[in-house]
Amino acid sequence: MDQARTTISKIFNGEPRSYTRFSLTQNMEGGDSQVEMKLAPEVEEEVGTNGVGEHLNHQSQSPYRRKPSRTPKNIFYLIAVTLLIFIIGYLIGYLVHRKQDKSSPTCDQTDDQAVAGRVADDEDSSWTGSYTPQLDWSDVKKLFGDKLTVSQIEASLREFASNDHRAGSPGDEDLANKVLQRFRENNLKTWDDKHYVTLQVPPTSASNSLTFRGQNLGPLQGYLAYSASGSAEGSVLYAYYGRVEDFEDLEDNGVGVSGRIVLVRAGGRISFAEKVANAANMNASAVLIYPDPADYAFSEGTHLFGHVHLGSGDPYTPGFPSFNHTQFPPARSSGLPNIIAQTITASMAKSIMGKMGGRTAPRSWIDGGLSGVLYKLGEDSDTATVQVNNALANTRIHNVFGVIKGVTDPDRYVVIGAQRDAWGPGFAKSTVGTALLVELAKTISYMVREGRFVPRRSFVFASWTAGEYGNIGATEWLESYLPSLSMKAYSYISLDGVVAGTTETFKASASPLMNGLILDTMKEVYTVHDPRKTIFAQVGEPKWEGVVLEDMDMSNPAYPFTTFSGIPSVSFRFSAGQAKGVYPFYNTLLDTRENLNSATYGNVAKVARAAGQVAGHMALRLVHDHLIRLSVEQYDQIIRKRVIQINGKVNVLLQNGRLPANFTPQWLISAMGSYGRGARSIYSAIENSDLEDTEHCRLLNDRLMRVEANLLSPYVSPIDSPFRHILLGSGQHTLSALVENLDALKSTSEPGDVDRLLNQFAQATWTIQSCANALAGEVWDMDNNI
Known part of the structure; x- marks a missing residue:
């Protein structure tokens, strides 16, 4: 050359x-x-x-130039070189053109399809096929609705129905293998996650027992996991639902609780664990829980099952995962009760309360359905003895997962999960959710595999176990991979208990970030009894939040995702016809297909399809749109409401001299303003953005998805206070606790109380301010004007 x-x-x-x-x-x-x-x-x-x-x-x-020499030899070299260059150029052009024909998108394809082609060629990809241009949302909805059918859901309901699938049992393992096989058949990339957890099971030799006034009331078949073991003796005290306000009513009426065996009704919109914790705080010696006929439409001989761990996950590895072959120091969750707790039947409660003396219960407490019972509070002679012999068992549990990878941001994913275990048949509690989980995976996989739908982000389908013991399977997974999940999982959709009646009543519990998505979904999914009417039209209320939304309590399967991991989450259900809107057969052995058929008027599969559409529409929307649909302005309203409430209480205490004269809530008020400005700034950035700019959308999405995690208090330990969310969690770091401490200062103003209050203000202020800073964007855009 x-x-x-x-x-x-x-x-x-x-x-x-x-x-x-x-x-x-x-x-x-x-x-x-x-x-x-x-x-x-x-x-x-x-x-x-x-x-x-x-x-x-x-x-x-220069006017003079040397003329080039054009000899035959030079001309030959020129021709040879020109021909060589032409041949090389032709070969390069041919190879490039052939490669483009094979893998490059046409002019009609988007960047997503270009990436899709590359993902399809990846040996780790869970789907292959040719790709058409990205569908718009209306086409995605139609395709999904056509493929999610009642007949297929019915087939899965039959396949996953089981009478014995307690956590860690052979029946539970069999269902796990079925789910795993179905995921593989539908071309999902699968894996599992095993943990060795400590469950508390019914006694294997001696049984639990109860005597009242020397009379043995028979064997106690039901039980409450994680009760204290041993025996307790004392006089029985009727305490209605065992809520905080119920114990306050007893105190106001001069009725002592200390040392007594408290008899409470199941229900009252609080969990078994909360009832026991409230009684323990009043120094009760034991708690008996029964289903009153006024709340539960089943026979008086029905036994209840549940747990009383005021927390989530394995209570003997609080804050960290339970993996095999890993040694941990002895640990015990602060949420484990130190008193005995046991369920009894309504007939047993009737035998006790029919003989109890003492004063008559408050008027609002005598609405029970036990026939021939006057509902008295009890007296000292109404003595009972409770013996609990539950045993701890180290048990292997098995979570199962499948993934459908996204195209633009495959490392960002929405998680869809369902509990697999149950105390008995658990048809409404777990079978419906497991069947829907598999059918959603199948339907979405088909949409992607056939090249009709190109998800920007990934789907992770999760089948949990040990949910009946306090969301153990899901929580252990969160604890195992918390740093990664808090950065990559941007939402969780629970399928547990989604069908508890017809579609007449729709209820949802969610992170406020999900409220806008819930509203949009309600406007797109139709009811079963009237296919022309959407769920939103069924609600028929301009202020739909008050009709549909419920507080997310600790027993909710989505609770640990939001309050422990900082992942926006949602759970929902269809229900109608039950007392107080609660499906009566949860936590019993009567949660069967027959009873759910009765609650849905024989339309279980049809209502399940409507529930599948709700979950599917939310999940598809979260992966389809350029920007993740999270409503950050919702927290602005909640923070503002809380801070205004706190400011009012502070002003009253200042006027009464209960706080130092130089105390001011101004810092917290300024942090509230910073969050509002941060929310407005990201919406302004969205309005002025090119949504076809993939990298810019990713940056905006990262800001949106970190809001929930940034509301977790960094000032408390996840072991001591696992639910660190300052607005939705529990503990002294929350704004609710701050309000309670302000109320407590009305009667005292000890220096220690004021110092603790000042620390609460500082921690709340900087948690909200840090969230506002992250929402605003880069360091140079942050607002620290405090």
Whole structure:
């Protein structure tokens, strides 16, 4: 090539010349472009810096030029080199064109399809196929509705129905393998997650027992996991639902609780664990829980099952995962009760309360359904003895997962999960959710595999176990991968208990970030009894939040995702016809297909399809849109409401001299304003953004998805206070606790109380301010005007 180059130079210039290198420098100030010409080193050395212009001028102005020599030999070399260059160029062009035909998108395809082609060629990809241009949302909805059918859901309901699938049992393992197989059949990438957890199971030898006034009331088949073991003796006290306000009513009426066995009704919109914790705080010796006929429409001999761990996950590895072959120091969750707790039947409660003396219960407490019972509070002679012999068992549990990978941001994913275990048949509690989980995975996989739908982000389908013991399977997974999940999982949709009646009543519990998505979904999914009417039209209320939304309590399967991991989550249900809107057969052995058929008027599969559409629409929307649909302005309203409430209480205490004169809530008020400005700033950025800019959308999405996690208090330990969310969690770091402490200061103003309050204000202020800073964007955009 050197010889050819020399020859060409001779032909055109008559002699070889030194090559000249050109460096073009654009004038970025807006002036004309300038050209810097840099000669070869040997030329620079010969002419020097000042000689370059003179040399070039001399060459351009000289009237004399040496004519190039055109000999036959040189002409031959010229032809040969030209032909060689032509052949090389042709081969390069052919190869490039062929590669483009194979993998490049056409002009009608988006960037997503270009990436889709590359993902489809990846050996780890869970789907392949040819890709059409991205569907708009209306087409996605129609395709999904066509593929999610009642007949397929019915088949899955039959496949996953089981009478024995307690956590860690052979029946539970069998269902896990079925789910895993179904995921694989539908081309999902699968894996599992095993943990060794401590469950508390019914006694294997001696049984739990209860005597009242020396009479044995029979074997106790139901039980409450994580009760304290041993025996307790004392007089029985009726305490209605065992809520905080119920114990306050007893105190106001001069009725002591300390040392007594408290008898409470199940229900009351609080969990078994909360009832036991409330009684323990009043120094009760034991708690008996029964289903009153006024609340539960089943026979008086029905036994209840549940747990009393005021927390989530394995209570013997609080805050960290329970993996096998890993040694942990002895640990115990602060949410484990130190008193005995046991369920009894309504007939047993009737035997006790029919013989109890003492004063009559408050008027609002005598609405029970036990026939022939006067509902008295009890007296000292109403003594009972409770014996609990539950046993701890180290049990292997098995979570199962499948993934459908996204295209643009495959490392960002929405998680859809369902509990697999149950105390008995658990048809409404777990079978419906498991069947829907598999059918959603199948339907969405088909949409992607056939090339009709290109998800920007990924789907993770999760089948949990040990949910009946306090969301253990899901929580252990969260604890195992918390740093990764808090950065990549941007939402969780629970399928637990989604069908508890017809579609007449729709209820949802969610992170406020999900409220806008819930509203949009309600406007798109139709009811079963009237296919022309959407769920939103069924609600028929302009202020739908008050009709549909419920507080997310600790027993909710979505609770640990939001309050422990900072992942926006949602759970929902259809229900109608039950007392107080609660499906009566949860936590019993009567949660069967037959009873759910009765609650849905024989339309279980049809209502399940409507529930599948709700979950599917939310999940598809979260992966379809350029920007993740999270409503950050909702927290602005909640924070503002809380801070205004706190400010009012502070002003009252200042006026009463209960707080130092220099105390001010101004810092917290300023943090509230910063969050509002941060929310407005991201919406302004969205309005002024090019949504086809993939990288810019990713940056905006990262800001949106971190809001929930940034509301977790960094000032408390996840072991001591696992639910660190300052608005939705529990503990002294929350704004609710701050309000309670302000109320407590009305009666006392000890220096220690004031100091604790000041720390609460500082921690709440900087948690909200840090969230506002992250929402605003980069460091130079942050607002720290406090």
